[in-house]
Amino acid sequence: xxxxxxxxxxxxxxxxxxxxxxxxxxxxxxxxxxxxxxxxxxxxxxxxxxxxxxxxxxxxxxxxxxxxxxxxxxxxxxxxxxxxxxxxxxxxxxxxxxxxxxxxxxxxxxx
Amino acid sequence: xxxxxxxxxxxxxxxxxxxxxxxxxxxxxxxxxxxxxxxxxxxxxxxxxxxxxxxxxxxxxxxxxxxxxxxxxxxxxxxxxxxxxxxxxxxxxxxxxxxxxxxxxxxxxxxxxxxx
Numbered sequence: 001x002x003x004x005x006x007x008x009x010x011x012x013x014x015x016x017x018x019x020x021x022x023x024x025x026x027x028x029x030x031x032x033x034x035x036x037x038x039x040x041x042x043x044x045x046x047x048x049x050x051x052x053x054x055x056x057x058x059x060x061x062x063x064x065x066x067x068x069x070x071x072x073x074x075x076x077x078x079x080x081x082x083x084x085x086x087x088x089x090x091x092x093x094x095x096x097x098x099x100x101x102x103x104x105x106x107x108x109x110x111x
Numbered sequence: 112x113x114x115x116x117x118x119x120x121x122x123x124x125x126x127x128x129x130x131x132x133x134x135x136x137x138x139x140x141x142x143x144x145x146x147x148x149x150x151x152x153x154x155x156x157x158x159x160x161x162x163x164x165x166x167x168x169x170x171x172x173x174x175x176x177x178x179x180x181x182x183x184x185x186x187x188x189x190x191x192x193x194x195x196x197x198x199x200x201x202x203x204x205x206x207x208x209x210x211x212x213x214x215x216x217x218x219x220x221x222x223x224x225x226x227x
Binding site for chain 1: 146201
């Protein structure tokens with residue numbers, strides 16, 4: 001079977017740092033992606049890790065440990081506009097992005 | 112501007128009726144996908160296509176059908192066999208290249224399907 005576990009909700013205040021964890025168990029693993037989705041909107045790509053280590057893109061960073069089947073998304077200098085759902089997704093395909101999504105983490109940023 | 116369009120934004124289906132959701136992209140991407148999202152849930156893969164005239168079942172293909180006659184178009188039909196079709200349907204595309212580019216999927220604005 002396949003499973004992705006991430007917290008259902010996280011809250012933080014503006015300017016703070018928050019970490020959203022993701023553990024996975026899948027048949028076939030080629031990388032871990034992170035997507036952001038605002039209420040009623042389309043998901044947008046944030047980050048991707050194929051190898052162990054940290055990837056940094058502006059205020060957002062993503063980490064992967066393949067041996068632990070674990071990754072996280074780190075959001076720094078939180079802003080109100082960061083309030084959204086964040087999904088981790090496993091890429092199961094070697095030549096095509098067959099993504100398996102987690103249930104998502106609802107992040108609420110308070111002023 | 113390049114992007115993905117989906118129509119209609121809202122769609123109502125009567126019992127026993129087939130409905131077709133449109134997805135068009137002008138990003139020149141080879142790969143296209145259909146996902147279903149239920150409230151408070153993640154996205155589940157319905158069908159995907161790597162290239163014109165080829166498509167594969169995803170994780171929840173029962174009750175759905177697709178076609179890929181043109182590179183830019185990947186319509187999804189929700190058939191009467193799909194007993195619980197009420198959901199948010201999202202279409203996506205990605206480049207079919209090596210490296211990180213192919214790992215990024217670009218999503219359309221979605222279609223909300225409601226059963227009357």
